[in-house]
Amino acid sequence: xxxxxxxxxxxxxxxRFMEIIKNQGRRNLQEWLLTAPSLFWLAAxxxxxxxxxxxxxxxxADPYGGIGAGWTLNTLKALGHSxxxxxxxxxxxxxxxxxxxxVLLAVPTGYALARSSEKRRRLLLMLVIVPFWTSFxxxxxxxxxxxxxEGLIKHALEAVGLAGPQTSLLYNTESVVLVMIYTFLPFSxxxxxxxxxxFDFRLVEAAxxxxxxxxxxxxxxxxxxxxxxxLTAVLVVFIPALGSYVIPDLVGxxxxxxxxNKIAQRVFVDRNLPHASALSVxxxxxxxxxxxxxxxLQRKKDKEKPQVILREDA
Amino acid sequence: xxxxxxxxxxxxRFGAIQAVxxxxxxxxxxxxxxxxGPSGCGKTTMLRIAAGFERPDSGRVFLDGRDITELSPNxxxxxxxxxxxxxxxxxxVRDNIAFGLVIAKRPAAEIEREVAAMLKLIQMEDQAGKKxxxxxxxxxxxxxxxxxxxxKPDVLLLDEPLAALDLKLxxxxxxxxxxxxxxxxxxxxxxxxxxxxxxxxxDRIAVMDAGRIEQIGTPAEIYESPRTSFVxxxxxxxxxxxxxxxxxxxxYCSVRIPGFPDVSCFNDKxxxxxxxVYLSVxxxxxxxxxxxxxxxxxxxxAIPAKVEDVxxxxxxxxxxxxxxxxxxxxxxxxxxxxxDEKPIRWKxxxxxxxxxxDGFMLERFRKDDEKLMxxxxxxxxxx
Numbered sequence: 001x002x003x004x005x006x007x008x009x010x011x012x013x014x015x016r017f018m019e020i021i022k023n024q025g026r027r028n029l030q031e032w033l034l035t036a037p038s039l040f041w042l043a044a045x046x047x048x049x050x051x052x053x054x055x056x057x058x059x060x061a062d063p064y065g066g067i068g069a070g071w072t073l074n075t076l077k078a079l080g081h082s083x084x085x086x087x088x089x090x091x092x093x094x095x096x097x098x099x100x101x102x103v104l105l106a107v108p109t110g111y112a113l114a115r116s117s118e119k120r121r122r123l124l125l126m127l128v129i130v131p132f133w134t135s136f137x138x139x140x141x142x143x144x145x146x147x148x149x150e151g152l153i154k155h156a157l158e159a160v161g162l163a164g165p166q167t168s169l170l171y172n173t174e175s176v177v178l179v180m181i182y183t184f185l186p187f188s189x190x191x192x193x194x195x196x197x198x199f200d201f202r203l204v205e206a207a208x209x210x211x212x213x214x215x216x217x218x219x220x221x222x223x224x225x226x227x228x229x230x231l232t233a234v235l236v237v238f239i240p241a242l243g244s245y246v247i248p249d250l251v252g253x254x255x256x257x258x259x260x261n262k263i264a265q266r267v268f269v270d271r272n273l274p275h276a277s278a279l280s281v282x283x284x285x286x287x288x289x290x291x292x293x294x295x296x297l298q299r300k301k302d303k304e305k306p307q308v309i310l311r312e313d314a
Numbered sequence: 315x316x317x318x319x320x321x322x323x324x325x326x327r328f329g330a331i332q333a334v335x336x337x338x339x340x341x342x343x344x345x346x347x348x349x350x351g352p353s354g355c356g357k358t359t360m361l362r363i364a365a366g367f368e369r370p371d372s373g374r375v376f377l378d379g380r381d382i383t384e385l386s387p388n389x390x391x392x393x394x395x396x397x398x399x400x401x402x403x404x405x406x407v408r409d410n411i412a413f414g415l416v417i418a419k420r421p422a423a424e425i426e427r428e429v430a431a432m433l434k435l436i437q438m439e440d441q442a443g444k445k446x447x448x449x450x451x452x453x454x455x456x457x458x459x460x461x462x463x464x465x466k467p468d469v470l471l472l473d474e475p476l477a478a479l480d481l482k483l484x485x486x487x488x489x490x491x492x493x494x495x496x497x498x499x500x501x502x503x504x505x506x507x508x509x510x511x512x513x514x515x516x517d518r519i520a521v522m523d524a525g526r527i528e529q530i531g532t533p534a535e536i537y538e539s540p541r542t543s544f545v546x547x548x549x550x551x552x553x554x555x556x557x558x559x560x561x562x563x564x565x566y567c568s569v570r571i572p573g574f575p576d577v578s579c580f581n582d583k584x585x586x587x588x589x590x591v592y593l594s595v596x597x598x599x600x601x602x603x604x605x606x607x608x609x610x611x612x613x614x615x616a617i618p619a620k621v622e623d624v625x626x627x628x629x630x631x632x633x634x635x636x637x638x639x640x641x642x643x644x645x646x647x648x649x650x651x652x653x654d655e656k657p658i659r660w661k662x663x664x665x666x667x668x669x670x671x672d673g674f675m676l677e678r679f680r681k682d683d684e685k686l687m688x689x690x691x692x693x694x695x696x697x
Contacts, residue, residue: 205367206400208387210414210465220417224404 050284056277065271075278084262088282091258094173094248095241098180102188102237103230105181110192110229111222114199125193128186136183140250143179144170147251171253179251180241187240188233195229196222231294239287259283317376318343318501319364319469324373326359333359334370335525341469341503346495348504348512351522352548357505360522361471364503365394377468388417393462394471397478399454401446407457408433408442414465432460435494452483459494469501476511488514509549513537521545539582543676546594553600553642555593559585559675566613566670569593573638577615578670583677591675597645599672602633602658607667616667621660633658635666642666 057075060068078084113124131139146153147169157163169175203225207217223230245260252258259279266276317340326334334356341347349357362368363375366387374383382390393414401410409416411432415425433439436456446454455475462470475491476484492515495502506512512519513533520530521544529541540546543554557571559581567581569591579593601607607616619642623634633644644666658664 200398200400202396202398202400203402205387206394206396206402207413207417208367209365209392209394210461211388211417212413213388216417220413221402224402227404 053277053280053284056274057281059274061272061274065273067273075274076281078275079278079282084279087257087259087262088286090173090256091242091260092286094177094180094256094258095238095244097177098184098241099188099234099238101177101181102184103192103233105185106188106192106233107223107226107230109189110196110226111218113189113193114196115201128189128193131186137246139183140179140247143175143182144251147175147178170251171256173252173256176244176248176252176256176258179247180244183247184237184241187236191232191236192226192229195226195232199225235291235294239291242287243283317341318345318378319503320376321360321363322374322376324360324363324370324375326356326363326368326370328359332525334363336373337522337525337527338373339520339527339530341501344499344501346492346502346504346515346517348506348516348519349522350506350509350512350519350548353507355522356525357507357522358473361394361473361503361505364469365392365471366390391465391468392471393465393467393469394473395455395458395462395475397474399446399458399478401454401457401461403446406443406445407438407449410446410457411460411464413461418465428464432464435463435497436460451479452487455479455487456490459491463494463498463500467500469503472502472504474506475504476506476508484511491515513549521548523548539674540594540676543592543594546674546676550596551643551645552594552596553640555595555640555642557591557593559587559589559591561587569675571640573640574617575615577617577673578613579673579675580671581675583675585675585677589677591677593673593675595642595668595673597632597643598630598647600642600644600666600668602635602644602646602664602666604656604658604662604664606665613670614667615670615673616665619664619666621658621662621664624658624660633664635664637666 056067058071058073060070060072060074062068109128113121116124145151148154149168149170151169154163154167154169157167157169158165163169199222203221204217207221208214212220243260244258245264248256248258248261249264252261259282263276263279263283266272266279319341321337321339324334324337324339325332337356337360339360349360351357359368363370366382366385366389370383374381376382377390377392382392402413405413408429412425412429415428420428429442430439433442436459438453438456438460441449441453446457449457455478458475472491476487479487488511495515502515504512504515516533518530518532519536521528521536523544529536529545531539536545537549540549546552547554555571555574557569557574557577559567560570560576561568562581563578565581566578567585567587568576569579570576571593577593585591606618607614617637619635619637621633622636622641623632625632625634630645630647633646635642635644
């Protein structure tokens with residue numbers, strides 16, 4: 001810049017630089033305008049209610065179902081009671097079982113879907129999606145009648161001697177898990193199928209060629225190859241399962257109550273909104289914790305990756 | 315040397331397509347053997363049958379005297395280098411190479427030693443920690459080679475391993491593959507549609523078409539003495555001249571080609587007068603000059619022609635000439651190039667000639683072979 005004419009020479013690029021900033025600004029504004037509606041939607045119907053729930057958790061309840069004055073930590077402290085711990089533990093356990101069974105069933109299904117012919121695949125995918133055409137509630141009630149003491153399944157089991165007259169197929173933890181698996185299975189099949197469909201099955205051939213038995217190739221090559229789909233499947237089953245309310249309410253009994261039922265009970269029966277909010281906060285944190293840790297791990301892994309340098313061997 | 319990998323009457327059909335049609339083939343131990351043919355000729359199916367990915371509908375496959383037809387891929391001492399390399403994307407270079415040994419549950423120390431040796435062989439010691447997507451095409455190829463060789467297979471199968479590389483890299487890898495074959499001394503079965511690759515690497519080549527083997531032989535045999543017109547057209551350039559055998563003359567015979575004076579040709583197939591033939595003459599076997607050659611030699615076929623196209627290619631020049639109703643390509647090597655020599659130009663009247671030993675007669679000529687013949691280029695710049 002000290003050289004003669006340096007300033008003059010630099011005017012050109014600087015001028016262009018300003019132009020770019022201006023263009024950038026205009027583009028930014030356009031982007032903001034385009035995303036504004038969805039941002040507003042998210043803020044109004046997602047962010048604000050969530051923040052409200054967080055606030056309510058720290059407010060006392062008044063005896064008439066409203067919100068009392070001042071702030072308190074008592075509500076949150078009350079959640080440390082062993083009664084809640086048992087429910088929290090059960091919620092985790094039921095959600096875990098549901099997720100595990102869903103993924104176990106979805107992996108072979110996804111594999112089969114990805115391996116079948118185009119025509120067959122379309123039909124099978126259709127069959128996976130068809131249940132969504134019927135209301136979720138109606139399908140739960142259908143299960144209720146299927147598992148009913150006078151229902152088809154009970155009679156069949158009794159006929160082969162697997163169930164006595166006292167055996168109850170309904171209103172217990174098993175029935176909740178069963179119906180939850182039924183409900184969440186499509187949500188686990190679809191991401192696993194999507195990953196399996198993109199998977200290069202020649203890799204399995206390569207593994208077999210190198211001496212791997214079919215199951216070894218499946219475990220060492222196929223499963224790692226669809227890990228993103230597996231992760232998605234786990235998240236989309238586990239998180240909604242934690243918040244389940246309708247299923248344990250309809251096919252479960254007192255022994256299979258989940259956090260979702262407790263929250264509903266606090267709102268509708270006890271009319272204690274702060275208590276319900278406190279439970280919700282715990283649930284939200286319980287969901288966020290694994291999600292965030294996965295994200296952080298992923299970020300860390302990406303950072304550790306060395307810079308990709310393509311060096312042509314010359 | 316006896317056969318090592320043997321296909322005996324192998325057939326395989328996919329729906330309506332007969333991919334492999336009753337093929338018998340014997341590959342010797344330590345040999346670099348190529349299956350060469352256009353796409354869809356069944357060569358890859360042969361390879362997949364050897365690897366165990368496909369079961370033949372009929373016929374047997376033997377390896378070292380043992381019937382391996384029903385053996386699953388993991389039980390065969392055969393390893394494959396895939397066209398796409400099929401490196402495991404979630405594993406490092408080291409883990410990819412070690413895979414075969416890890417699966418075989420070999421001791422850790424041995425695995426480490428073997429992998430180190432392989433990394434040295436492919437000169438990638440410093441890349442061992444990288445993932446496949448961080449490697450260049452050539453590096454991926456070398457990892458695929460190492461991964462397949464570490465199991466010390468009896469036969470290494472290579473499925474168009476150079477197809478995904480650019481020309482320069484392909485030439486380099488060609489030499490590397492040849493060196494590796496010399497070093498490890500195992501049998502290579504190489505599948506390609508590229509005659510150049512097959513010619514430069516192979517001890518023997520099987521030319522395949524439509525699920526059948528057209529000819530098996532050394533590169534020179536296949537080039538110099540093709541058995542069918544398909545082979546003649548597929549391997550290198552050639553001129554096909556339609557004709558009929560008219561008279562026998564000892565080991566030679568006379569062939570009448572419409573529009574030509576009768577030409578003489580070595581009769582190695584015992585053809586009789588009246589046989590319809592295709593006379594094939596390679597462009598580089600034909601001489602070209604302004605003056606009429608000394609025609610007192612009986613075994614030279616000389617024909618007057620007119621130059622229609624001249625294509626200068628540096629080390630040689632290609633001429634398209636018209637002799638009556640035939641377009642003939644002639645390749646002239648520049649042994650000695652005189653700048654003051656009056657070059658042969660477009661529209662010049664010339665003589666072309668070739669020795670009776672340089673033409674070969676082919677009996678059958680199937681219709682689908684025609685597409686393989688290099689078509690004469692359209693004349694450019696004619697006034």
